[in-house]
Amino acid sequence: MASGSENEDGNREGASWRLIGPASELSKKRCRLMHSSLGHDSDVCLFYVKGEFFAMDARCSHSGGPLCEGDIEEADGVLQVFCPWHDYDFDLRTGKSGTSLQQQVYEVKQEDGNVYVKHASRLSLQPFPVDQKS
Numbered sequence: 554m555a556s557g558s559e560n561e562d563g564n565r566e567g568a569s570w571r572l573i574g575p576a577s578e579l580s581k582k583r584c585r586l587m588h589s590s591l592g593h594d595s596d597v598c599l600f601y602v603k604g605e606f607f608a609m610d611a612r613c614s615h616s617g618g619p620l621c622e623g624d625i626e627e628a629d630g631v632l633q634v635f636c637p638w639h640d641y642d643f644d645l646r647t648g649k650s651g652t653s654l655q656q657q658v659y660e661v662k663q664e665d666g667n668v669y670v671k672h673a674s675r676l677s678l679q680p681f682p683v684d685q686k687s
């Protein structure tokens with residue numbers, strides 16, 4: 554058994570930069586759903602708003618609403634997404650909500666024209682094959 558090696562996939566402690574794709578493509582849509590290799594509960598939204606990318610957990614921390622489908626508004630320079638289910642607001646930059654809920658956000662960087670998100674699991678614009686049956 555190998556010791557001291559890091560399991561890149563599914564290691565919650567060690568978030569790594571995950572290549573998502575070219576910024577020129579990803580910026581064509583306001584939001585993309587990124588599938589997590591850890592399962593649907595860990596899927597992430599990649600927002601592109603006002604020339605900037607933001608990443609946050611795709612399922613609302615209230616009751617799991619799809620934040621990718623939420624409206625985005627700016628108030629006093631703060632960009633917020635509104636959950637389509639109960640209209641709770643979340644700051645795209647910090648994940649904070651006026652409701653005191655906190656949505657997990659992730660760092661995003663651009664390098665050589667590509668977008669990367671720092672996350673503990675692999676992220677993919679395509680769903681991962683389902684190999685577990687319950």
Ligand code: FES
Nearest residue numbers: 613616618636639
């Ligand atoms: S599920 Fe998002 S506000 Fe209720």
